[in-house]
Amino acid sequence: GEDVEQSLFLSVREGDSSVINCTYTDSSSTYLYWYKQEPGAGLQLLTYIFSNMDMKQDQRLTVLLNKKDKHLSLRIADTQTGDSAIYFCAEKRVSGGSYIPTFGRGTSLIVHP
Amino acid sequence: KAGVTQTPRYLIKTRGQQVTLSCSPISGHRSVSWYQQTPGQGLQFLFEYFSETQRNKGNFPGRFSGRQFSNSRSEMNVSTLELGDSALYLCASSLGPQTGSGELFFGEGSRLTVL
Numbered sequence: 001g002e003d004v005e006q007s008l009f010l011s012v013r014e015g016d017s018s019v020i021n022c023t024y025t026d027s028s029s030t031y032l033y034w035y036k037q038e039p040g041a042g043l044q045l046l047t048y049i050f051s052n053m054d055m056k057q058d059q060r061l062t063v064l065l066n067k068k069d070k071h072l073s074l075r076i077a078d079t080q081t082g083d084s085a086i087y088f089c090a091e092k093r094v095s096g097g098s099y100i101p102t103f104g105r106g107t108s109l110i111v112h113p
Numbered sequence: 114k115a116g117v118t119q120t121p122r123y124l125i126k127t128r129g130q131q132v133t134l135s136c137s138p139i140s141g142h143r144s145v146s147w148y149q150q151t152p153g154q155g156l157q158f159l160f161e162y163f164s165e166t167q168r169n170k171g172n173f174p175g176r177f178s179g180r181q182f183s184n185s186r187s188e189m190n191v192s193t194l195e196l197g198d199s200a201l202y203l204c205a206s207s208l209g210p211q212t213g214s215g216e217l218f219f220g221e222g223s224r225l226t227v228l
Contacts, residue, residue, distance in 0.1 A: 042222050043205075043217070048214055048216065088156065100158055
């Protein structure tokens with residue numbers, strides 16, 4: 001996951017918006033993903049964006065993709081305490097004739113009242 | 114539809130022992146991949162199997178191996194355990210390695226502690 005970079009921590013107040021940023025390196029990546037991991041659990045796909053899109057919105061989630069800068073962001077509107085988790089950015093990278101997701105190290109989102 | 118099932122959920126081993134972890138993918142999914150998650154290294158890709166064949170392998174020593182059965186269930190094995198192998202081992206399944214968006218469905222993981 002060293003080629004996908006994320007900040008390690010983000011702290012926000014309940015009700016505010018959270019923005020988690022990610023940079024990736026493989027310009028040929030076709031899909032980019034955001035996964036969420038709650039304590040003691042595996043990863044759960046939150047949303048993904050195809051590389052020919054700039055933005056995708058899904059309820060409280062907005063994903064922005066800047067292919068020129070290889071920058072991906074996830075905005076969570078009206079952040080709730082239940083959103084506290086680790087958020088992973090991932091890219092679908094070609095490797096050995098197949099596609100494998102490559103993950104960042106995750107951003108721990110802490111939501112406080 | 115049942116999710117991805119990993120067994121055992123927790124296990125404790127001592128250095129030098131070996132361990133086998135099991136993963137049952139979602140019904141109909143034919144691709145299984147394994148990841149090692151540690152606080153220091155994050156989520157690292159181990160290997161991917163599709164139709165009983167290893168398609169990709171991450172940068173791990175030969176002590177880490179895996180296989181996939183005809184029913185798509187997969188096992189991974191770690192031999193000669195070291196303290197640094199303590200981690201959460203996550204299995205993920207998908208329809209296939211080059212199918213659609215490539216969404217992965219993760220199990221809850223097997224937490225291995227090596228003493």
